[in-house]
Amino acid sequence: MAHTHSHHHSHNGNHDNETRLFCAFLITALFMVAEVIGGLLSGSLALLADAGHMLTDAVALFIALMAVRIARRSPALGHTFGWLRLPTLAAFVNAIALVVITVLIVWEAVVRFWHPRPVGGTMMLTIAILGLLANLAAFWVLHRGNSESNLNVRAAALHVMGDLLGSVGAIVAAIVIMWTGWTPVDPILSVLVSCLVLRSAWQLLKESVNELMEGAPRDLDIAKMQKALTRALPEVRQVHHVHVWLVGEQPLLTLHVQVIPPRDHDELLGRIHTFLRENYHIAHATVQMEYQPCSTTQCDLNQAQSAGAHHHHH
Template sequence: MAHTHSHEPSSQDQNAKRLMLAFGITASFMVIEVIGGLVSGSLALLADAGHMLTDAAALLFALLAVIFARKPPSGGRTFGWLRLTTLAAFVNAIALVVITIFIVWEAIQRFMEPQPVAGATMMVVAVAGLIANIVAFWILHRGSEEKNLNVRAAALHVLGDLLGSVGAIVAALVILWTGWTPVDPILSVLVSCLVLRSAWRLLQESVNELLEGAPASLDIAALTRNLNRSIPEVRDVHHVHVWMVGEKPVMTLHVQVIPPHDHDALLGRIQHFLEHNYAISHVTIQMEYTACQGPDCHLNEAQAGHAHHHHH
């Protein structure tokens, strides 16, 4: 890596700019698709607009996360505003489920009695939507060398949306060539499944963050074993808490150690171990020289097993 940390604000600004641009494109096209869907009588376009809403929302949260990450934490909100993005994601996920239910319900109605669909109008809007998605994806994808999770997630969203637009185009083609209108509700249901999938993932992740869950990829038992194994002075690790704030893991733990010559050096080694192996940079460590004496220590004894304590 040639460049140092001095460039970071500019990369943040780049990300913010890209997200802002992609959000503008997606949001305006969502409106166009809604109008196009109503004018042409196409449900597939409305479903795709629903999908565009998921993207616009994902882009907006990514943008907010970049902006909030810059705001310094205040006395009352020591983590700044990052949790707000999680809350917004949660609300968005629920809205998406509602949209999906609405579209599937409408599709069932249309199977019963097919509605006329203006194939040409539908085609024009769907193709325009596809182009808008490609442009948005291109803008975001240029930004994903910086491993910003938000920007990458947003790019994936837009990629999923390409499928929705392609679905609407296929429906429009079938209607133009054969005049068989039920293809429109069929494809709208398929697009809704895409929406539901992203909504479900969003719901899982946001609920996990709101319940102070550990990141899904983290195995805490393995982490404590590795810490014990890698740093010989460490006898026991307990009271481990890991949670997520705006995609950054935060951790607190108690470590029982053999009294070191250099307290700070050992602390530094433990911090380096966590940052290097688990990318947890925000960690608070309480070092103890005797076995844990608190009221809830026996809880940890049961988990860690007594073996740890006896063979010393």
């Protein structure tokens, strides 16, 4: 692979990211377990909902950790992109699990609203406060790092930040129960926390499905890019057969350009690559240059398959 990934700048920076992600992951995972146990013992649904939220964090951190590790492994012949899709797949599975957890918690909340159960407020409060501290610790670990902490680490930090709200919800519920003994506040707040979980799940689902379905990066307008390319380079007559997709947050592009035969073929190719890199941050492009218009049957993916033309010369 000729292009350099942004996250190979300094080896120690990368290693540092990994250590920080791992610490944050451990803190979050341990406290998630503590909250599950505490939720079951104190009978608090809000704690269980917050544990669900902690799970979204732990998984987000785990995926980020995996992504950092995987970026170091070299691609094999069978998997020419290395394992860059693995975190995406993990995110997808995680998102579905989160939806299931949320549905279960909301269902339980509805049941408890009609048949309230006793909730141990003191224990609930203790664990909720510890959970909040754990979140703050994880956030501090992630944020303290160097400025070039990569996208994954920043995303994970935001995740942990959103999670503070979940712990705050559980704390509020515990205080209300201790002061007034009004237990329905627990299911009510557990539903609110579940909404937070659902929001992260929806984000994850949208992004991972887009990448797994070979969708283009969301902020890329392909038609605009075709126009911009023909405008910027006078030799380029027309751009077609454009495919853009993502592998582990890296955009990849293949396209055909019909050009006026240039004096220097490689120089024009170089300019096309430079244009794509500078304007669209696409470092990995495969460009096929043509002097004559392409025959349409060769260009259309679906038609090529239906025509049974498996051995056309691309």
